[in-house]
Amino acid sequence: MTSFPAPTPSAQADALDRAAIDASCRVPVLLFFASANFWLFFGSIFALLASIKLTNPEFLTDSAWLTFGRVRPAHLNAVAYGWASPAAIGVAIWLMARLCRAPLRHARILIAAALLWNLGVAVGIGAILAGQSTSVEWLEFPSYAAILLFIGYAFVTVWALLMFRERRPGHVYVSQWYIFGALFWFPWLYGVTNLMLIVWPVQGSVQAIINWWYGHNVLGLWFTPIAIASAYYMIPKILGKPIHSYYLSILGFWALALFYSWNGGHHLIGGPIPSWVQSASIIASVMMLIPVIATAINFHMTMVGSFSALRTSPALRFTVFGAMSYTIVSVQGSSMALRSLNKITHFTHYTIGHSHLGMYAFFTMTMFGAMYYIIPRLVRWEWPSAFLIKAHFWLAASGIAIMVVSLTVGGVLQGLELADPKIPFLDIVVRTRPWLHARSGSGAFLFMGQLAFLLSFILILLRAGRRREGPTLLGDAASRRS
Amino acid sequence: MNRAASLFLGIFLTFTFAWVGLVLVPYFQFGRVTDLVSEDTGQTLPPPLSGLAQRGHEVYAAQGCVYCHSQQVRGETQGSDLARGWGARRTVARDYIGERPHFLGTMRTGPDLSNIGRRQSSAEWHHKHLYHPQTVSPGSIMPAFRYLYTLRKIAGEPSADALHLDGADAPPPGWEIVPTPDAKALVAYLLSLDRSYALPEAPTD
Numbered sequence: 001m002t003s004f005p006a007p008t009p010s011a012q013a014d015a016l017d018r019a020a021i022d023a024s025c026r027v028p029v030l031l032f033f034a035s036a037n038f039w040l041f042f043g044s045i046f047a048l049l050a051s052i053k054l055t056n057p058e059f060l061t062d063s064a065w066l067t068f069g070r071v072r073p074a075h076l077n078a079v080a081y082g083w084a085s086p087a088a089i090g091v092a093i094w095l096m097a098r099l100c101r102a103p104l105r106h107a108r109i110l111i112a113a114a115l116l117w118n119l120g121v122a123v124g125i126g127a128i129l130a131g132q133s134t135s136v137e138w139l140e141f142p143s144y145a146a147i148l149l150f151i152g153y154a155f156v157t158v159w160a161l162l163m164f165r166e167r168r169p170g171h172v173y174v175s176q177w178y179i180f181g182a183l184f185w186f187p188w189l190y191g192v193t194n195l196m197l198i199v200w201p202v203q204g205s206v207q208a209i210i211n212w213w214y215g216h217n218v219l220g221l222w223f224t225p226i227a228i229a230s231a232y233y234m235i236p237k238i239l240g241k242p243i244h245s246y247y248l249s250i251l252g253f254w255a256l257a258l259f260y261s262w263n264g265g266h267h268l269i270g271g272p273i274p275s276w277v278q279s280a281s282i283i284a285s286v287m288m289l290i291p292v293i294a295t296a297i298n299f300h301m302t303m304v305g306s307f308s309a310l311r312t313s314p315a316l317r318f319t320v321f322g323a324m325s326y327t328i329v330s331v332q333g334s335s336m337a338l339r340s341l342n343k344i345t346h347f348t349h350y351t352i353g354h355s356h357l358g359m360y361a362f363f364t365m366t367m368f369g370a371m372y373y374i375i376p377r378l379v380r381w382e383w384p385s386a387f388l389i390k391a392h393f394w395l396a397a398s399g400i401a402i403m404v405v406s407l408t409v410g411g412v413l414q415g416l417e418l419a420d421p422k423i424p425f426l427d428i429v430v431r432t433r434p435w436l437h438a439r440s441g442s443g444a445f446l447f448m449g450q451l452a453f454l455l456s457f458i459l460i461l462l463r464a465g466r467r468r469e470g471p472t473l474l475g476d477a478a479s480r481r482s
Numbered sequence: 483m484n485r486a487a488s489l490f491l492g493i494f495l496t497f498t499f500a501w502v503g504l505v506l507v508p509y510f511q512f513g514r515v516t517d518l519v520s521e522d523t524g525q526t527l528p529p530p531l532s533g534l535a536q537r538g539h540e541v542y543a544a545q546g547c548v549y550c551h552s553q554q555v556r557g558e559t560q561g562s563d564l565a566r567g568w569g570a571r572r573t574v575a576r577d578y579i580g581e582r583p584h585f586l587g588t589m590r591t592g593p594d595l596s597n598i599g600r601r602q603s604s605a606e607w608h609h610k611h612l613y614h615p616q617t618v619s620p621g622s623i624m625p626a627f628r629y630l631y632t633l634r635k636i637a638g639e640p641s642a643d644a645l646h647l648d649g650a651d652a653p654p655p656g657w658e659i660v661p662t663p664d665a666k667a668l669v670a671y672l673l674s675l676d677r678s679y680a681l682p683e684a685p686t687d
Contacts (some may be wrong), residue, residue: 006641019517053625054591055623057615057616057622057623057624057625057626058625058626059502061625061626061628062628062629063629064545064629067545067546067629068546068549068550068625069545069546069547069549069550069625070545070546070549072546072549073546073549103504119589131545132542132544133493133543133544134543134583135542135543135544135546135548135583135585136583136584137548137588138644140635164486172486172489177489178672180489180490180493181493184493184494184497185493185497185681186488188497188501189497190499192505196505196509197583198681201582202509202513202584203513203514203515203578203579204513204515204576204577204578204579204580204581204584205512205575205578205584206508206512206513206575207581207582207583207584208584208586209504209505210505210510211584212499213504213505217500221497222532224526249620254492254496257492257496257497258496258499260499260506261496261497261499261504262500262503264504265504267588268586270557271554271556271561271586272554272562272572272573272574272575272577272578273508273575274508274511274512280503280504281504339560342559343560346561347552347586347587347588347589347590348589348590351588352589371542381571386596404493418561418562418590419560419561419562421562421565421566421567425566425593426619426620426621426622427621429591429592429621429622429623433623
């Protein structure tokens with residue numbers, strides 16, 4: 001991996017094409033990435049505050065702005081709409097340009113989109129802290145903020161269509177199917193649910209069905225497809241070999257499109273909604289094993305024989321960590337929809353552990369991997385410090401592992417005790433506290449890892465350090481060179 | 483896959499399928515449930531909220547109570563909700579027809595509140611609990627909502643709605659702690675939470 005063969009003329013032309021595409025993406029993609037990192041920082045501060053408040057209820061309690069019930073949704077919205085969505089949009093833009101094999105055009109549409117979107121996020125989070133939240137989980141932004149997000153997002157979708165029209169002819173790669181799916185599903189989903197829940201709210205518990213149809217689809221039809229698209233690009237690209245099976249990728253995509261969108265009702269098992277809605281969602285949740293296993297086999301078989309590359313490539317290490325977590329979190333999710341297990345885990349911290357396994361171990365790690373690959377190509381500078389990347393990886397990996405284990409074990413114990421009516425409720429609250437302390441500690445790990453990434457990000461934008469000949473690698477290859 | 487048209491059509495159809503199935507069908511099936519009048523008592527069920535309680539519903543939303551408290555009682559086979567005394571029966575769609583937004587919730591860091599007005603029917607208790615939860619619920623991790631109360635100097639007679647607080651929470655002599663309009667509305671809403679009436683689809687026995 002350390003010696004580079006002399007390029008042939010056609011390979012050289014390809015490399016120049018790619019460099020031109022990367023240069024054309026620089027401003028819009030970096031704008032989305034920078035804003036994503038900004039919100040990740042603040043979203044994590046809100047997370048730490050909320051987590052400490054759960055064990056120390058007297059902490060910062062005199063201000064309405066910082067009460068738990070506002071800081072917690074501020075965290076969720078800052079990381080879902082401030083961090084995850086702009087990160088996903090940035091990755092999707094770059095993948096689209098690369099896979100259309102054409103330089104990015106109409107950058108102004110994307111810049112306008114980034115400004116509108118971030119304005120919407122700032123207004124929305126301010127509104128939550130000021131007490132104007134809609135109190136609808138995942139859709140807390142009042143309509144005056146949501147409309148900014150919707151328009152900003154619509155710009156991105158329009159841009160993607162224009163880009164696709166101007167592509168160079170050839171195969172439409174699997175990553176693009178997922179990106180197009182996500183870019184259509186999300187605005188439809190976001191628009192329709194905002195209309196039916198916030199603008200003209202429907203009646204009673206129908207709201208809950210639509211609420212969780214959104215809450216699940218935003219994960220399954222927006223964040224998940226972009227992360228899978230990224231993994232489908234990064235893994236074969238970094239290893240320099242084709243994806244294992246074209247047919248498995250087709251199966252994985254269409255099965256996801258068909259089944260994920262039916263999962264939402266499993267958040268309301270036992271609740272005041274028709275049984276058939278619950279049953280349909282339970283079945284769809286179990287059927288999700290099909291796309292998940294198809295995708296897992298495809299990634300795994302592509303990796304077979306190349307696992308040693310995880311020691312050196314930062315982008316691959318983060319991406320594969322994410323892809324493996326996708327399999328784990330999805331199988332766990334299917335099991336949680338089963339009535340017998342749901343009876344225990346519903347309403348407990350187990351669910352919070354599951355959502356962080358999905359949004360952090362899978363989605364966020366995959367986005368970090370993509371950024372480690374994309375950003376050096378945009379700024380034409382390599383990552384200044386392999387140490388910072390390693391610190392980021394190990395803090396993030398151990399932090400999320402501690403968080404998921406403590407919330408999972410604590411959640412199961414909480415659920416088993418809740419199921420026993422002889423145990424007084426307040427005893428359960430007291431016994432759950434140590435697990436919540438562990439969660440705060442794990443959050444500190446994640447936060448420090450993100451600071452390492454933020455520092456790397458700022459340094460590479462400043463083109464700090466000395467110019468490197470090849471990419472910044474971890475492990476053996478890097479130490480030999482430095 | 484090289485046919486962009488079939489890709490877009492598939493993306494459109496799979497999503498439409500779920501939207502119709504999981505949103506529109508439930509909406510038309512039970513999105514227009516009406517209230518009814520009890521033959522025994524002549525009472526409208528579910529009882530409509532008073533204006534003050536309706537205002538309290540908004541305060542509940544603004545403080546984010548829903549992140550720790552559910553408002554749904556599951557049936558006997560699906561959890562211990564009834565055995566814990568959180569309700570006399572499972573809750574059904576009709577119980578929620580006046581709720582915008584809904585507060586079904588997904589988390590029980592604190593107990594279910596579907597019937598809190600019946601389980602704790604004293605306004606005084608709720609005010610003390612909101613002001614300093616641990617004084618009435620030892621071990622609770624609920625945050626205090628002191629910002630919903632005002633400390634003010636007693637002018638003339640003490641206010642009728644002043645809180646009776648002991649120990650460190652007690653105001654200095656000549657001062658009193660009174661609920662803000664938001665606190666009064668919130669407590670009115672909490673006291674209104676009583677879904678113990680019988681419905682044809684959810685009898686209480």
